[in-house]
Amino acid sequence: MEQRPVMVEPIVDERVIEACQAGDREAFRLLFETYKDRVFSIAVYSFSGDETAASDVCQQIFLKLLTSIGQFRGDSAFTTWLYRLVVNACIDEQRKRRRFLPFGESTPMSSIAERKPEEKHYAKVEIADSVQAAIKQLRPKLRMAILLKYVEDLSYEEIASVLGCSKGTVASRLNRGHQVLARKLVHLRNEVE
C-alpha cells in the first residue's frame, strides 16, 4: 500500500462543485481525484486496515456524493459536508459489519506493514506502522478526531462541525487520543524528537 505525507489539495472550488451539480463528469472526476486518498485513508483506518472494506465503503461514499451533491447548498464548507458523509458512512458500515462479525474480528492493521517488508528498514516507516497499530486500538470517537486532524488537516472548528460536537469536545478527544498514543508508544520518544 502506498503511503505518502499528508498534503492538502485545495483544487476543488465552487465552479467545480457547480459543474458536478450540473452533471459534469470531468468535474466529478476531478473531485474524486482530489479527495479519493483522504477518504480512503479515513476508511482504511476506520476498518483497522481492511482495504477491501475500505474500498467498498469508499465506493458507496462517492456514489452517495454524486447522487446527493445537488443537495449541497454551501451552508458549510464543502469539505465539512463531505467528511460528514464519510464519517456517517464509516459508522453505518461498522454497525452493519458488527452484526456479522464476532466482536473484535478484523484484519490486523499490521497487514499493511507486511505488504512492503523492504520498507521496514526505514525508521519513519516503522514509526508510521506503530502509530497505525496504536490508532487501531483507540476508541472510535478518539480515533475519528485524530484522523480528521492528522489525515485531513481540519481545524478544531471543522472537526466539531463534521462530528456534530463542540470545539471543547474535539479538544478533549484529541487530548485523550494523544495521551493514549504517547503512553503506548513512549519507547519511540527518541525516534520522533
Added chain:
Amino acid sequence: MFSKHVTKELSAYCHGEVANDQSRQIAEHLIGCNRCRRQFEEIKLGVKLAEHLPQISAPDSLWPNLQASLAAETRTNENAARQPAPFSFKVWQPSFAGVAAGLLIVAAFAGLWLYLRESRPFWEVARLNGAPRIGSSRMEEKGRLAVGQWLETDGDSRAQIEVGSIGQVEIDPNTRVRLVETKPTEHRLELAQGKMSARIWAPPHLFFVDTPAGVAADLGCAYTLEVNDQGIGLLHVTSGWVALQLKDRESMVPAGATCATQPGIGPGTPYFDDASENFRQALAKLDFGYAVDIPDLYSPLEVVLAESRPRDTLTLWHLLARVEGNDRTRVYERAAALVPPPDGVTREGVLQLDEQMLELWKERLETTW
C-alpha cells in the same frame, strides 16, 4: 502567574488553536507547574507521533469500479422510469474530453503549486531600521518569513520576528537567519552569521536555533546568540536557561552566564560573566586551546581551580565530565570544598560520573548560581 491548571487545553495549545493571550498564559503556567509540564511533554509526544500518520493512496481500481457502479445505476434508473437518472453521463467526444481533462489537470497542479507556495507556515517580521531583506525582496514595514526563507540585515538594518505566539527575536545588523521549521511542537531558526536576541515565553524545548557550531535549545528564557564569519558562536543568557548542544556535548547555561561554541568541537564550558579575567582566559585555553595570557608556570586547569568562587561551580560541574583521571579528582575536590555534595552523593560516584549523583549535586550547586 496563571494559576489554573491547563492540562485540558494542551492539545489545542500544541495545535495553535488558542488565542494569543491564552497561549501566553498557558506557556507561563507551564514554566512554573511541573504537573502540567509533565502532561505537556506527554501530549507533545502524542502530537509528534500522530504527525507520522500517513495518508494512504486509494487503489487504482476504485475509479473503474465506481464507473461500473454508476453505469449500472444509470441503466437501472433508465429501465425503471425511462427518465433521466439524477446524474447521467453525457455522450463524450474523446478528443474534447481528453483536452478538457488535460486542462483540468494542469489547472489543478497550478492551483496546488500556488496554494502550497502561499500556505507555507511563516512568521511575521517587523522592520526596526534600514532595509532588511526577506529572500531577494526588500522588506516594507512588515513582512512574512516563510519556512525555508532567509532574512538578512545589512550594516544599517535591524528587524524583529514574532515567533508564533511564543516569543520574539530581534535581528541585529549584518545578520543572516533562516526559518527552518515552525509547528506547534517545534520552532527552529538557523543563525548563519551575525547576532540575534531572543525572548521566549514557552515551555522548554520548543524553540531552537541552529548554528554552525551547535544548537541552542530554549528552556524558557531570554538570551543573545552571536556567530562570527568563522562559525564560532557565543551565547549569553539574560534570563532562564539555555542548553547549547553539538552531538553528545552539552552545556547548560543559566542567566548571567556565557558559553562559546566552535565548529567541530561544540560548546565550551559555561562561565559567569563576573568570573575573573584569568579564570575566563584559562577556560578558553582549556576548551579550545586558544593562546592566552596566563603564566606558563600554571596549567589552565590550575588557574581555573585557583580562581573559582562558589558561583563558579557552574563551570566546575561541567568540567567534571570533560576532564579525566587526576584532573577530574582535582576538579571534584575544589568544587566539594566550595559547595559540599549533599547526602547520597559520594566522591566515587561523582568520579565515575554517576548521572543521578551529578544531578543531585547540581541541584545543591544551583543555589549558588
